[in-house]
Amino acid sequence: MKRHFNEALAQELLGALLAQGGDFAEVYWEHTSSQSLFLEGEKLERLSGGEDLGLGLRLVVSDRTFYAHTSDLEPESLLELATRLARGAEGKPGQVEELLLREAPVRFGVRQPPSQVETGEKAQLLHILNQEARRAPQVRQVTASYGNVEQEILVANSLGFMAQDKRTRVRLVVNVIAEDQGKIQTGYESIGGVGGFELVATGAPQMAQSARERAVMMLSARSAPSGQMTVVMAGEAGGTMVHEACGHGLEADLVQKGLSVYADKMGQRVASSLITVIDDATLPGRYGSFAFDDEGTPGQRTVLIENGILKSYMYNLNTARKENRESTGNGRRDSYRSRPIPRMSNTYIASGETDPEEIIAATENGLYVTKMGGGQVNTTNGDFVFEVTEGYLLQNGKIGAPVRGATLIGNGPQVLSEVDLVGQDNGFSLGVCGKNGQGVPVGDAQPTLRIPNLVVGGTEGV
């Protein structure tokens, strides 16, 4: 179903892009169908579907990138657009290699393609979420949503690479709102990943229960403490911390522009020797997995930090070219509307050797984090924040009273150097990561970790 597009047209467009020279040209074709269902107020009310078809053209002339995108796929208007972009270069026509289709290194199985599942069956999941989530008198509102995306891409470039990929993703989300004496708290859960309907077909009752229990429990939670303290992050809490504390700072575009605290640190110690950080697009079923990145480079496993030593940054084709090395397969974009930039896939801190229970028992006082929400980083100075959506006080090595949400703030290199205990466990979370206005699906994970000093942004005990 390569609508309005084929190899010959790709070859012709690449030639038009390089008509006045340039170092690299690329054509990216995409067709995405999506469906979403949304339930709120006990009613299934927003059902939508759609298709997005378009093309992105890229021309690189030394350090300059020229990019254009359009959803008008008439060959004449595509050629006109390519010619407009080509004006960025001034010289003799560049060389376009003959296109050769690349083999996918991994294939992610899709047992139940979402397009073949009845809308009624998807709707049923939302009704289950709604019913299960309402099994507590404090619950005032439940929102539940289901979404699936089937994306087909074809990317071809002047180096002769051509790759085709088909990605199927599903996601199921529930948000429970509980109220007691005017106080409102919420509980959120999501499941899904790269794959078919099978990834969400059975998990609804359990996720609704977790979200409900969290919302209700948080009603009785006290305000989070304020100030510096020891923080233990459970493996099940997700991986927002690693994503913010070092992930973004290891993206090559930020490093090359000198906008990362990790610039000029290759081969140096940037974390405790207990810390190994890996980015791996080839993990089956994870939300950030892919066979090819959005430039046609096969997805890879890249060791970023090994036993505390900085081993690699994450590259796309353009940043790799500047250092005369290979892309690490991290060139991603949110759609044909954006040019690819270095992005994470599934990023995690490798498991350590300590029993998580021992870590708790060994911690006199502090905060125990069992669920993380979103985060953000200032890569220039390394400061990052992440949200705690479920946490408890630690008192004399035991888990104590629950505390309400708070943001934790730390400095990436400092925090990773201070981690003094690493658990044997690991738990993935999924999210949509935003950078330069582009959202891409990612997975992240970390084992149970102890950080001796982190600022907790609560309101108590000031």
Add this chain to the structure above:
Amino acid sequence: MELLSLAKQVLSWAQDEELEIYLSQNETTRIEVSDLEVESSNISRSEGMGIRCLKDGRSGFAYTTVLTIGAAEGALSQARESSRFADQDLARSLPEPQGETQVELSSDNDSLKLPMEEKIEFARRIERAARAKDSRVRKVRQSQYADTAYQLAIANSKGLATAHSGTFFTSSILAVAEDAGQAEMGWSYHFARELAKLDLESVGSEAAQRAVALLGAGSVQSAKVPVVLDPTVAAEFLGAFVSAFSAESVQKGKSLFAGLLGQQVASPLVTLVDDGTYPDGLSTAPVDDEGVPMQRTSVIREGRLDSFLFDTYTAHREEKNSTGNALRSSFRSTPSPGSTNLLISPGSQKPQALIGEIKQGLYVTDVMGMHTANPISGDFSVGASGLWIENGELARPVRSIAIAGNWRDLLLSITAVGDDLRWMGGIGAPTICIGEMSLSGQ
């Protein structure tokens, strides 16, 4: 094909149902320079349509980026198919034609046609100004100029048919200042509907000044202190909690202001207005995203909650009129209530005078993690950086701290509002002072 004529073609297929078609088309040129060289140059053409189908109170929606009769047929049948699975809600209906509001809206199609070289020079002027401001500005990221032309059309089977178009121009930059091995970032942004009104140099120098001001920043002790939010931060806070004023949030039990109409929800110094007719505002238009005339709505008047923001559906549920606040993020989504141009009315005091009255406190110029704030409970806890106030003076830069509280308490404890209204896209705010806030540091 002309947008409205395609819309009318689709409407002619209406059976025993209500149909709406929303079409948009835009073209943006964006140039980013770094070290005064073009780093990237983008041309983006985006177009698409969204079709809403309503039958017996069941609503379905579908979109496509292909603007042809064939694609429209496909989308319509998908929207119909979806509507079959929707639960019935008889309040759902499309608006009747109600005319259009006369708005002051400049447009500048001539400047869009300027040669690329001139547009590149605009982006360079931003960067030059940043570097000229202070020699410690060593790098820039995203010194950017962009222009956009857009047009959209909305038509429905009740006879509504409307189209409008416009232009806007934006400038922005992220500057990095370095000194003594420390690096700090500062940014700035501006938009205008005509090129002549777009700030270039002042955007560059403001970003530079923000970055330099933070050099040498350290932490402070945890405390409860008065906090001053600069207009960009005040706007960011307002943006995070906008949904609390949406009638949809209220009706679904997701607003902390539910049931508080007519009551004191903010300091008497606070007047909050949603104004879809604000001259040359980012969201200003003759009609909202379902074709209802735009209007000016008082949300909070001197601290009292005056009105929520309604679209046609939420208004029907309460037998009210839409306030012209139906919004869509693009043709890919259905409309729901949101703010158009939302502003905290400025006061009369200069920001310096507000700071001058504080013995010890924090002046916040940047926050991190605002998207983690909970618009339903109103709780927020965000990273902050800025300047420490000592005896009415900006004494030293601070970072690696967090500020936390609840949106309702924040509104009630506003002690002063500055005269320096500033628009950050569709949200406008002046400097505001908060009596006391929890600050977490060392």
